[in-house]
Amino acid sequence: MITLRPAEERGQADFGWLHTRYTFSFADYYDPEHVQFRSLRVINEDHVDPGHGFGTHPHRDMEIITYVLEGALAHKDSMGTGSTIRPGEVQRMSAGTGVMHSEFNHSPSEEVHLLQIWLLPESKGIKPSYEQKEFPRESKLNRLRLVASPAGDDGSVTIHQDARLYASVLEEGKSVRHEVGKGRYAWLQVALGEVTLNGAMLKAGDGAAVEREAALEITGHAPSSEFLLFDLA
Numbered sequence: 001m002i003t004l005r006p007a008e009e010r011g012q013a014d015f016g017w018l019h020t021r022y023t024f025s026f027a028d029y030y031d032p033e034h035v036q037f038r039s040l041r042v043i044n045e046d047h048v049d050p051g052h053g054f055g056t057h058p059h060r061d062m063e064i065i066t067y068v069l070e071g072a073l074a075h076k077d078s079m080g081t082g083s084t085i086r087p088g089e090v091q092r093m094s095a096g097t098g099v100m101h102s103e104f105n106h107s108p109s110e111e112v113h114l115l116q117i118w119l120l121p122e123s124k125g126i127k128p129s130y131e132q133k134e135f136p137r138e139s140k141l142n143r144l145r146l147v148a149s150p151a152g153d154d155g156s157v158t159i160h161q162d163a164r165l166y167a168s169v170l171e172e173g174k175s176v177r178h179e180v181g182k183g184r185y186a187w188l189q190v191a192l193g194e195v196t197l198n199g200a201m202l203k204a205g206d207g208a209a210v211e212r213e214a215a216l217e218i219t220g221h222a223p224s225s226e227f228l229l230f231d232l233a
Contacts, residue, residue, distance in 0.1 A: 001212050002198060005034065007205025010045075017052035021045045023189070023207050037209050038185050038232040039161050042118035045205060047111055048073070053104030059095035063119040063159045065148060066091040066103075067167070067228065069191055071112030077101035081130045085114075089134045090147045090167075092157040096126040115191060115228070121160045131157045140167050142174040144229060162233040170195060170220030170227075178216045178229060185232045186210035188218070193225025 011022035011029030023043035025035045036042075041062070053074070066073065066085055073085045077093065078100040085091045093101065105112045133155065139145050148165035152158035159165075168176055170193070180186055188197050188208045195202055196219045202208060210216065218227070 001210070002200055003209040003211075004200065004202070005207035005209065007203065010205070017049040018054075019047040021205065036120070037187050039120045039163055040117075040187055040230055040232060041120050042116065043189055043207065044116045046114050046116060048103075048105045048114070049111055050105055050107045050109050054102055056100050056102040058098060058100050059093075060098040061121060061124045062095045063121050063161055064093045064095060065117040065119070065157075065159070065165065066093075067115040067117065067191075069113045069115065069226070071105060071107060071110050071114075073112045073114060074104045074106055075101065077130065079128055079130055083132055085132065088136055089132060090157055091132045092130070092148060092159060094121070094126060094129045094160055096121075096124075096128040099128040115189070117165075117228075119159060119161045119163055122162065123160070126160055133157050135167060137169055140169045140226075142168075142170055142176065144168050144176050144178060164231040166229040166231070168218070168227055168229065170218070170225045172220050172223055172225075175217060175219040178218070178231070180210065180213055180215060180231070183233075186213070186216060187230040187232065188216070189228045189230075191226045191228065193220065193222035193227075195220055195225050195227055 144166040146154045146156045149156045
């Protein structure tokens with residue numbers, strides 16, 4: 001069964017410098033029908049204006065993944081980490097017992113377009129940690145590239161949850177296939193372009209919850225379509 005979450009039905013907020021869409025309930029947006037899907041708690045699509053960002057704020061007991069689509073986002077945290085996240089890179093921050101961090105767009109002219117993802121951790125109270133890796137476009141082109149997993153398989157970042165996150169960029173007419181294990185679930189989030197998922201059309205911003213499907217066939221229907229696929233317990 002595939003249940004679509006259309007882009008235009010997501011929650012939204014406009015803070016002037018930040019324009020965001022919420023796939024699941026977040027902050028002042030609450031929808032009892034869309035609180036989370038399995039361990040996947042947050043997918044926020046953010047557009048951050050030049051010269052603005054998220055001030056220092058706390059998190060705890062959450063696996064936070066940042067996936068930048070356009071622009072460059074500067075990161076600082078209470079663990080002493082300072083980095084810049086660009087397209088093709090994946091950042092994982094395990095908040096655990098508690099961490100303070102900030103994110104900022106230092107560009108004077110270019111906005112940052114990103115997906116911020118939260119996964120509930122397997123257990124609370126772990127030691128906070130940070131990881132960032134690059135996954136070039138070529139490694140995702142017309143294939144599923146594992147970018148996050150519990151054991152850091154295939155050079156992916158390590159997450160503290162029984163979930164595997166794949167990224168892909170499909171050319172028009174190209175397809176990838178993913179076998180869904182028995183008792184497993186999946187979520188597909190389209191970032192750019194258009195794809196079909198087992199024949200169902202999804203455009204940029206659309207998501208889809210997958211239950212009781214043995215396999216997924218995903219085909220690109222734009223010159224370049226980028227998406228994330230979550231394989232969840």
